Amino acid sequence: MIITANYHYVEGTFNKKILDAVRQEYGTYKHVKYQNANITVKFNINFIPEKNEAAVNKYDGKNGENRLANVTTKDDGRGVKFEESDFQQVGVDLNKLKTTPALAYNEEGNFTVELPDKEKDKREISTIIHGIGHNLGLIHADGDAMNDQHTKVTPAGNDIFGKKAYTAKALQNDVSHSNAQSLVDRVDDMSSSGYQSNGESNYWQNKTETTTGGQVSIEATGVTTITKE
Ligand SMILES: [Zn+2]
Numbered sequence: 001m002i003i004t005a006n007y008h009y010v011e012g013t014f015n016k017k018i019l020d021a022v023r024q025e026y027g028t029y030k031h032v033k034y035q036n037a038n039i040t041v042k043f044n045i046n047f048i049p050e051k052n053e054a055a056v057n058k059y060d061g062k063n064g065e066n067r068l069a070n071v072t073t074k075d076d077g078r079g080v081k082f083e084e085s086d087f088q089q090v091g092v093d094l095n096k097l098k099t100t101p102a103l104a105y106n107e108e109g110n111f112t113v114e115l116p117d118k119e120k121d122k123r124e125i126s127t128i129i130h131g132i133g134h135n136l137g138l139i140h141a142d143g144d145a146m147n148d149q150h151t152k153v154t155p156a157g158n159d160i161f162g163k164k165a166y167t168a169k170a171l172q173n174d175v176s177h178s179n180a181q182s183l184v185d186r187v188d189d190m191s192s193s194g195y196q197s198n199g200e201s202n203y204w205q206n207k208t209e210t211t212t213g214g215q216v217s218i219e220a221t222g223v224t225t226i227t228k229e
Pocket residue numbers: 130134140
């Protein structure tokens with residue numbers, strides 16, 4: 001099964017190295033079960049630079065042609081929100097990703113720790129991975145790629161003033177075997193009540209299925225084709 005989706009973005013807004021890391025994470029084959037058979041799933045995720053916003057805005061999730069946009073997110077009750085994605089676009093707040101320190105607490109209360117640039121990059125990679133998951137039809141309950149982005153703060157001795165020092169790390173969200181299985185399970189059951197039970201959108205509700213020469217293609221919003229092999 002091949003799950004294909006293209007993401008158009010304004011050239012220069014996103015760092016190619018970060019997008020390559022996202023592609024790499026989606027890039028490995030996953031072995032899953034589909035209708036009692038063992039099959040492999042391949043994600044075919046592509047990033048396509050465009051000259052400007054107008055060129056990017058031509059894409060609206062149809063035929064698997066989506067947008068990757070730098071957006072300004074509004075925090076909700078669950079903490080800092082880095083990402084807002086739907087069936088048309090993956091939206092991430094680059095400014096917040098680059099500036100928000102890690103949160104931690106100890107006996108003395110809450111405090112913040114600056115993330116090194118490398119860790120900020122990792123956080124951005126994770127966030128795009130997560131947003132693509134939404135765009136493809138994964139929900140938070142699917143875990144792994146869909147986990148909230150977390151940072152880990154650990155004590156690192158004392159700083160030069162003799163005060164306790166801390167280091168912050170970003171934890172990466174991985175595209176797991178179980179994420180692939182969740183998507184594949186939905187290929188035949190897009191409208192199951194279980195899928196929609198926690199109030200998240202079902203982007204595959206309006207999928208269309210066509211059979212050409214024995215090959216079945218599913219066209220779902222946000223996904224070009226899911227080719228059943
Ligand atoms: Zn999410």
